[in-house]
Amino acid sequence: MKNEFLPPKSLRDVNTHYCSGCGHGILHRLVAQVIDELGLRERVIGVAPVGCAVLAYNYWDFDVSEAAHGRALAVATGIKRSRPEKIVFTYQGDGDLASIGIAETLHTANRGENLTCVFVNNACYGMTGGQMAPTTMIGQKTTTTPWGRDPAFGEGWPLKVSELLAPLKGVSYLARSSISKPQGVRQTYQYIKKAFINQIEKKGFSMVEVLSPCPTIWKKTPIEAAKWIDQEMVKEFPLGVIKE
């Protein structure tokens, strides 16, 4: 891969609105790189979420649709069923995919829709200023869990969506990675690539869950945020291929 360090064609040469240390920028690039590498730029249709990545169409240089909050997989279902020859993917945060859109997530997976889903788990609602997400860690402080998430106060436990989807027959591929380190970034690239190849090979629903830093909301420096993923988040959300 001699092009590895050149910016992908599917990524526009513009500044993003993301905070420093945010994982979305890295992930946008990884998705764009996979699309270039598999030669999908003219065939792909992306679905952006409502969340920090809502403006993804400003950064990706291929066809992208907005979707209402949580409904990206329903929108993607409509796109794919209408144009089965296209390669369709969603890119969603944990509020979007695991909370308001959990029904769409479960049922799209259970129907075995031939789609690719990139699930960005940053353990919070970034865009709305840092509320608790279903994936928020026990003890993690957010604007709506000011004393830290506490199941004893009815705030529940971190929701493990990948594990939840694993038993479903319609799901062909599930993997969880972290972009806290270069090694993890390379691993994430491989997982995302596999999730797209699966769709080309018509294998059904594929999802890659990525533990992604949100230093602003976590009130950490980018380095501290990366460490928190490695030391805390991975305990709750173990890395690796979950289903293949």
Place this chain on the structure above:
Amino acid sequence: MEKNKKLTKVLMSGNEAMGEAAIRAGCKFYSGYPITPQNELTAYMARRMREEGRAFVQAESELAAINMIFGAAVTGVRTMTSSSSPGISLKQEGISYLAGCQLPAVIINVMRGGPGLGNIDSSQSDYFQSTRGGGHGDYFTPTLAPWSAEEATKLVVLAFDLADYYRTPVLVLADAIIGQMMEPVGLPFERMFKKKLPKKTWALTGAKKRPANAVMSLLLGDRVLQRHNERLGRKWDKIKEKEQRFDTYKVQDAKYLIVAYGSQARIAFEAVDILRKQNIKAGLFRPISLWPYPEKGLKELAKGVKKVLVVEQSLGQMVEDVRAALPLGEISFLGKAGGGIPLAKEIVGAIKKSL
């Protein structure tokens, strides 16, 4: 009522007829969620769409269904969903997104009684929701109300054309009676809209030999949304100007005008005949487009009329549009809510009381 001897007539329920019309109009993707009294439509599509090699998805909810058709619309294919009142409430966010993103789609509401779970009887209580935008934001949805299964087929075909022409979601507002009743329906269906439809250059089909397309309703920045909404405003004005539709019965010399739509207009039609037999000069004004409201036609007609009676299966919703169109008119209202249906004899009674 329509009479065309050349057509083959088939006995169908309104629900099935609307499904068949959608298929003949070229609907490529349908998604729905079970709810009475429109279940026959979803079931019909389940069978017929597969027969035609097109896509049908039973969605996990009305939210999913409307967003699936959003996805289909994004790719430029013709698409439809159907439901009944509570389900249409759930779809409103999606309808707002369709309007904001300027995506063509057809939504059928086979109305039942509300509020809440209400009942499954015929009702016209979603008039406000249908004609006032329904969801959040500054928008309108063109709304067509059939009074027979056969007209429902024509209005479904028209809805697809209007949606494509104006790039906006269009509602077909039927009710339980229209959906459930079996009637002879003429095949093939007639196309009422004659204008040329624009090419869907905005559709997402893969960025091949063109710059990438994006579909969005999020418009940040200084006055960007303001300008977009002003553009939409001009579109609503154009629709108001061009797409008012109505039908009349025995209005030439009418002194008493009954205004009713959908299944209620069928009953009012009967009431007109009863009144005419008693030498009372009654006529019927039947709005077909509820938004835009056919106010031009109504104003014109009302000139020679003494009194106007608005009849609805609700506590009075359309009557507000009649009052707005005829501010100086003598307007009375007869309605029943929650599945109640004003009968012909009650309409006759109401007119006679006002003599």
